Amino acid sequence: MPWDPLGPEQRELRELVRTVAREVVAPRAAEIDASHTFPWDVVEAFREAGLFGLFFDEEDGGTGTGVLLSLVAIEEISRVCATSGLILAVQELGSLGLKLAGSAEQRAAWLPRLASGEVLAAYALTEAGSGSDSAAMRTTARADGDGWVLDGTKRFITNAGVAGLYTVFAKTDPEAGHRGISAFVVEADTPGFEVARLEEKLGITGSTTGELVFDGVRVGPDSLLGEVGEGFRLAMRILDRSRPGVAAQALGIAQGATDYALEYARTRETMGKPIAQHQLIAGKLADMETSTEAARGLLYRYGRMVDEGAHADELTKASAMAKLYCGDVAMQVAVDAVQVLGGYGYVREYPVERFMRDAKVCEIGEGTSEIQRIVIARQMLREIGA
Numbered sequence: 001m002p003w004d005p006l007g008p009e010q011r012e013l014r015e016l017v018r019t020v021a022r023e024v025v026a027p028r029a030a031e032i033d034a035s036h037t038f039p040w041d042v043v044e045a046f047r048e049a050g051l052f053g054l055f056f057d058e059e060d061g062g063t064g065t066g067v068l069l070s071l072v073a074i075e076e077i078s079r080v081c082a083t084s085g086l087i088l089a090v091q092e093l094g095s096l097g098l099k100l101a102g103s104a105e106q107r108a109a110w111l112p113r114l115a116s117g118e119v120l121a122a123y124a125l126t127e128a129g130s131g132s133d134s135a136a137m138r139t140t141a142r143a144d145g146d147g148w149v150l151d152g153t154k155r156f157i158t159n160a161g162v163a164g165l166y167t168v169f170a171k172t173d174p175e176a177g178h179r180g181i182s183a184f185v186v187e188a189d190t191p192g193f194e195v196a197r198l199e200e201k202l203g204i205t206g207s208t209t210g211e212l213v214f215d216g217v218r219v220g221p222d223s224l225l226g227e228v229g230e231g232f233r234l235a236m237r238i239l240d241r242s243r244p245g246v247a248a249q250a251l252g253i254a255q256g257a258t259d260y261a262l263e264y265a266r267t268r269e270t271m272g273k274p275i276a277q278h279q280l281i282a283g284k285l286a287d288m289e290t291s292t293e294a295a296r297g298l299l300y301r302y303g304r305m306v307d308e309g310a311h312a313d314e315l316t317k318a319s320a321m322a323k324l325y326c327g328d329v330a331m332q333v334a335v336d337a338v339q340v341l342g343g344y345g346y347v348r349e350y351p352v353e354r355f356m357r358d359a360k361v362c363e364i365g366e367g368t369s370e371i372q373r374i375v376i377a378r379q380m381l382r383e384i385g386a
């Protein structure tokens, strides 16, 4: 039997994910991409199969089957459709604030509904003027009676318009830099909250990416997540745990592109033999498979670290390395897959150009590849006490 990092129960659940990927998601992938429409039917299939539950503990309504399996689930879905894989990854991204800093009441109110997929979640950190430099945000939350009033605009927010719950970061003390930021959970139907527009994008076209406007949005005291002034630290702790979701999406894209290129190269003949037997193509296939497997090694290592109880401080570097490497590998492998298919790689009839367009965001979202390198180098210096 081939080596498998998953235990028997996890393998059974992976089989379930593979079935959903094969039977429901794969036949829809090209249409989701072409129509630029959020796939609610895929969400419904995930709900029915209980896939959102893979990201939650048993006491919160989930399966409690661990982080490694949750990453494998994103990978397996992204192998056929990165937009659909992202639905799972962003459910985790948008729920992590509650998991890490939510009060017992907040957790009880929201986590079971997120675990069932009844409510979709989003994470709103970025603004037009603050992406990599997220502490430069301008959205404010002003204390008002026992609650808060939010004003400002967020940009590039995944699940805009489809999420029922947004984790929002805002300045409660604009003079205090990153120590003046706090986190809130805001329901989509709160008066003053509006999705102003959705972006037209290069890839993951079925996923919504939008601008959120907060115009005097009044929320109660129960919407504050954690302590006042602790929002920036929470935002970074969330990213430590959510970046592997993007890495898993990237890994799925890389594997999907490799699988497709291999099958094509096996059957396409030039100069009297299958192109897979021409050494330059064989070498490309070998490099694609090797870098994809190396990326998997880094990502699964992260999953096992969490499941085996690694300290939170150790996750920062492991998570950034997985995101950086998987993202860069997905991009390179997808470009190579287009090359293996030649002219057929360049047309919409075949999925590899979609993989190539979808891969790019993995080097940008939740911290660019440059930012991952900064995070990794900073941790390296910390490790040697510098």
Ligand SMILES: Cc1cc2nc3c(=O)[nH]c(=O)nc-3n(C[C@H](O)[C@H](O)[C@H](O)COP(=O)(O)OP(=O)(O)OC[C@H]3O[C@@H](n4cnc5c(N)ncnc54)[C@H](O)[C@@H]3O)c2cc1C
Residues within 6 Å of the ligand: 122, 123, 124, 125, 126, 128, 129, 130, 131, 132, 133, 155, 156, 157, 158, 159, 201, 209, 361, 364, 365, 366, 367, 368, 369, 370, 371, 374
């Ligand atoms: C499809 C999509 C979905 C997204 N979803 C979300 C979401 O759900 N929630 C959310 O909050 N945000 C989301 N984002 C925003 C994303 O996280 C930011 O776009 C990203 O962090 C980069 O920020 P920026 O676009 O402002 O680029 P900038 O920060 O302006 O960076 C521009 C370039 O400069 C480089 N750079 C910046 N600072 C440095 C530095 N110090 N050293 C070296 N290089 C540097 C960057 O790497 C990049 O190459 C999404 C973005 C996209 C495209």
